[in-house]
Amino acid sequence: MKIPELLAPAGNKEKAVVAMEYGADAIYLAGKAFGMRAKAGNFSADELKEVLELAKERGVKVYVTVNTYPRNEEMDQLPAYLQELEELEVDALIVADVGVFALARQYAPSIPVHLSTQANTVNYQAAKFWEELGFSRLVLARELSREEIARVRQETGLELEVFVHGAMCVAYSGRCLLSNVLAGRDANRGECAQSCRWRYAVVEEKRPGEYMPIEEDEGGTHIFNSKDLRLIEYIPDLVRMGVDSLKIEGRMKSAYYVATVVRAYRQALDLYAQDPAGYKLPPELLDELDKVSHRPYWAGFFAPTDAGIHRPSSAYIQTxxxxxxxxxxxxxxxxxxxxxxxxxxxxxxxxxxxxxxxxxxxxxxxxxxxxxxxxxxxxxxxxxxxxxxxxxxxxxxxxxxxx
Ligand code: SF4
Missing domain, CATH: 2.40.30.10 (Translation factors)
Structure with a gap:
């Protein structure tokens, strides 16, 4: 039985160290360019070097996201950046665009490449294709059920990474122009303003400024709003299915959030590893996850329920x-x-x-x-x-x- 790695977000150096201290086996982060989550802080070359040293001392892996979809002129800047990452010996690159992948093979040939969730892989044939192309790991789309992930597992030798905790999109992860159109912030460049969570009303063409409410309840209508993902209850399934990496979303989240969530999943994984047959999730770990800012949790598409994805309020909760x-x-x-x-x-x-x-x-x-x-x-x-x-x-x- 192989216990999957616990992979945590690191929006800046403090969060990287916190994730390692609290039990992450690997962290993912971005350089100052090409890395989604543009507002997360991100790392300069020197900061990245420092974090890599700290990670190596602790046996923690560092994956660097290069998972935007760059335009022509940005492609010209990529080779130098990729060479820098090759010299720094990061543990993997997370890439979405095949043009970036081609450059990564050329300019960072010794670094394994993971296919970003931004590439929306939802079936085993696509997984096989990416495997043949040379990717070493697939970050699966959040829209997959347990059964669908299991089938991809059977059909490919690729490492599989699954999101287990954090915010969800109502669009296929990031493939959405709402924020771009309404706030000028591009979700495909990591700048999403979460416009899907806003409160919407109806306006009749000839009566501008007259907002006719569409009400689900007294809080208004949040038609595109999603609950947060939580799969800590499904750790035994994830291990048995042979998933390689459990990913926590949230490079924009606070160091406290990272610490709490990593700690809870670490404890659950360690307890399971000690005694798989007698394992039961301690209820206090669910309480722990309520102590950080979140929307009501659900199990996502992994194990959908009738209650569904929709959350009729954009408010966050935390105890x-x-x-x-x-x-x-x-x-x-x-x-x-x-x-x-x-x-x-x-x-x-x-x-x-x-x-x-x-x-x-x-x-x-x-x-x-x-x-x-x-x-x-x-x-x-x-x-x-x-x-x-x-x-x-x-x-x-x-x-x-x-x-
Ligand atoms: S606006 Fe909402 S649905 Fe669109 S990318 Fe952002 S979080 Fe996802």
Whole structure:
């Protein structure tokens, strides 16, 4: 039995390190160009080098997305970029366009190439075709059912990567012009404004400005709006099917989101690996996934239900929010040095979520600002503070219940 790798998004260096600390086997990220998720932060060559070194030390793989559909003039810039990635020895390229693939074979010949989900592979014949062409892995379209994935598995030797968690599109992943037309932001270049989640009304041609509501409920109508994907309950199926990689969506999501989701899936995978026959998903892992910002979850097309994809509100929900990230621990003083992310008052009850360790509870009994040194009643975002607590690991996240 092979346990699939856990693949996490890394929108910037902090998120990359957090993903590794919390148990990802591999991370995916983009350089400053050609990488979808244009607003995710992304990596310069130097930053990429740094992250690659950290990843190598930890045995974590790094995949670089080059999965936009570039136009002619952009193609001219690709060879130099691909050569740079070859020299950096990244573990794989994620590519959607066959022109980019051709250049990757020429300018980065030693790097395996994964076919991006943007290429929308939905059947085994297409999978075989990509395999013969030289791709080593297929990132399957999110629109496939469990049975369809199993058939692709039987028919090809390609590694298969499946999205298991995160936002979904109502269009075939990114193949949508809504955001481009309505906001001038191109989903095919990673700039989607999620226009599908907006609230829509009807306007009669001769009465501009008069919005006639189309109501599903008092919240309005969000006709294209999707729930979020969650497949943690299906880990045994995914392992048995022989899927190679479980992918978490979200290079735009926060470091706290990455930490929480990676940690939950890591725990589930490790528990399953220890005892497949006796495995049962601990319900607290489902609670964990509710502690990050999300829309109501469903199992996507993997295991569709009558409840369907549609979410009649664009609001996000979460039971907890992050208030600080532990930067270091001062053993002599028994204090954590914390970078504050959200308002943190004295006396607050917090949960401290640690990488690869249990969650501990703490009450904030003192808040000492580091610079200038002063005692605080309340710490605010971007403050650095010292907080007395039991020893905790760097990159631990302090979170508070949302009222
Ligand atoms: S607007 Fe919605 S459906 Fe279109 S690409 Fe963006 S998330 Fe997908």
């Amino acid at each position: 907890h929010e992050v208030v600080g990230v532990v930067e270091s621990y001062d053993e002599a003083r028994g204090e954590a040095v914390v970078g504050v992310r959200n308002r943190l008052p004295l006396g607050a009850e917090v949960e401290v979520m640690q990488p690869r360790a249990s969650i501990v509870k703490a009450v904030i009994s003192r808040l000492t600002r580091v610079e200038p040194e002063e005692e605080l009643e309340t710490a605010h975002a971007n403050f650095k503070v010292r907080i007395p607590m039991e020893q905790v690991k760097p990159y631990s996240m302090l979170r508070m219940k949302v009222d």
